[in-house]
Structure formats: C-alpha cells, structure tokens
Amino acid sequence: MGEVLYLVVPCYNEQEVLPETARRLKEKLGDCIGRGWISPESRVLFVDDGSRDNTWRLIEELHGQDSLFSGVKLSRNRGHQNALLAGLMTAKDRCDITISMDADLQDDIGAIDGFLEKRRQGYDIVYGVRSKRETDTFFKRTTAQGFYKVMLALGVEVVDNHADFRLMSARAVEALSQFEEVNLFLRGIVPLVGFPSAIVTYERHERFAGQSKYPLKKMLSFAFDGITSFSVKPIRLITSLGFFIFAASLLALCYLLALKLMGRTVQGWTTLMGSIWLIGGIQLLCLGIIGEYIGKIYKEVKHRPRFIIDTILDQKNS
Ligand code: UDP
Ligand code: MG
DSSP: OOBOEEEEEEESSOTTTHHHHHHHHHHHHHHHHHTTSBOTTOEEEEEEOSOSSSHHHHHHHHHHHOTTEEEEEOSSOOOHHHHHHHHHHHHTTTOSEEEEOOTTSOSOTTHHHHHHHHHHTTOSEEEEEESOOTTSOHHHHHHHHHHHHHHHHTTOOOOTTEEEEEEEEHHHHHHHTTOOOSSOOHHHHHHHHOSSEEEEEEOOOOOOSSOOSOOHHHHHHHHHHHHHHHOOHHHHHHHHHHHHHHHHHHHHHHHHHHHHHTTOSOTTHHHHHHHHHHHHHHHHHHHHHHHHHHHHHHHHHTTOOSOOOOOOOOOOOO
16 A cells, blocks of 8 residues: 655645646546555645635535545735645645645646655655756746856755655655744755655646746745845855955055155045045945854754754664
C-alpha cells in the first residue's frame, strides 16, 4: 500500500479553471492509486485564498460529490505563499507526502509520476524545474531569469527555474513549520530545510483559463521580499560604499589642502568642500555599521531553526 498523498492547490478567483483542474487531478490521482503508488486515502486539498468569485462554492460541491476533494478556506486573501503554507500545514499531519501546484494547470500534471518515482527512491523533497519558458511572455521570462541570477549573486540558495511545484515529505513539511518568518518566500526556505532532494524537469504550459493573479506590482514586491528576506548583502554594500567614500574624502582633503596652500582657492571654499566630503563619507560609513547591527537583529528575530535532524542512531545498553 502506497503513502498518503495530499495535493495542495492554492486558488484565488479560479472559478474558470477549477472544474477542469479537478477533473484532471481526479483522473491522475485515480491512476496513481490504481497502480498502487499512493494510498486510496490520498486527497486533493484546495486552499481558497479568500476568493471573491464562486471558487469556494465549487470546492464545497466537489467535496460533496467526491471524498477525494478536500478544502480549506482562508478568512481573507493572504497571497499565494501564505495560502500554500496554510495548505501544507493542514496537510502535514494527515499525510505522508505533499505535492504543491498551481490551480491553473500551468504545472504539468504528468510530472507527478516523476515526483513519486523520486519519492520511492527515498527523496524527501523533489523540485519541479521548468525545462523551457517559451509559454511565458518575453517580459516575464527575462525578469524572472534576471531575478534568479540576482538571488544567486546575493548568496541566496534558490533552485533555478523552480516555482512552487514540488513534492515534500511530511517530515520536510514539519521541518518547514519551524521557520516562523512572516515574510514568506518558500522557494528560499525549502532549500534551507535540507534532506535528500532531487529535481524533475517539466514543460510549463499556458494558463488554462482565467487571468494571472500575479500582476507586475505583485511580482515586483514578491521579488523584493525574496531578496530582503534572505540576504544582508545589500547592507554590506552600503558599508563598503561608506568606507570607499570615506577613504576618497581623505584623499580629496589632501588635494584641497594642497590647493589652499598653493593659494589657488577662494576664501572658505576648502573648509566647505572638505566638510561635505568628510561628513558624507562618515555618515554613509556609520549608516553601514548601524545596518550591520540591524542585519543581525533581523536574523535573530526570524527565529529560524538552527538545525534539523535527519536521523538519530541511539541504542539503549541492555
Ligand atoms: N494565488 C493565490 N493567492 C493570490 C494569488 C494567486 O492563491 O493572491 C494562486 C492562484 O490561484 C494560482 C497560483 O497562486 O493557483 C499561481 O498564480 P498565477 O497562476 O496567477 O501566477 P502566474 O502563474 O501567473 O505566476
Ligand atoms: Mg499561473
């Protein structure tokens, strides 16, 4: 008998896609159950992220028709990442494995076979990675790829071209629950969880129906959140800049004094210019130093777990 799988699907105003998504997921899970890969107790867990349309009514209907479909309704719209977390936290005590995916069928359902295969090989986390981005607009493709590059450059460990289509074992989700941060960027946190991880590539499809719920504004704030929740490098940049300008100001000061001694300046100019350079440099340097402390505070208040145990071997002496 296979493990119990919970497929977690966040939905925000998805009434156009939900019936078809439900139909295809039912087919897929039925197939996997038939092959004995997963338990018949497996479920599709829809998370209604405070939709304003008929999404929740549809989920209720589906649940009434078939016990395969479960639902969680959030009290209001909290955004994709929070909705996903709510779903994973609801699922973790009821299942052995979770798979998270979007409601719009952009994530290829066929990749689930690959996910389960990796799971059988003993992996706790399987990342769905897009092989191509042809279905995305040029703008989305370039901005997204630029974003991954910036994240990597800032030392944030993210899986390239991976959105939130992934399998996580219950113990990986349990470990994830120890990350108490409010600014949620799951793609950055999951690699920190550790455990044996694998990658399955898939082709991303067009959105099946309805419109993207990620307009440019949300995308930008998501990217900004991702960077500022994981990296203090921007603060280091300020410190370095402050140091650089402070050093430059000392050089400038020598130059200004030399000009003064040669009598090639007007009255008051040297003190004025010298103060501007020196004060500017000192201020930036001090900001950087204060920033370093804020960076430390910021790391402390996140209360991230300091370690996550994989296995304990311990035998009682008898
Ligand atoms: N979503 C959500 N809450 C939101 C915005 C989006 O739960 O506030 C869900 C949405 O229903 C979908 C998934 O997040 O299942 C991804 O959203 P979308 O397809 O609009 O993003 P895109 O694929 O365009 O990046
Ligand atoms: Mg989408």
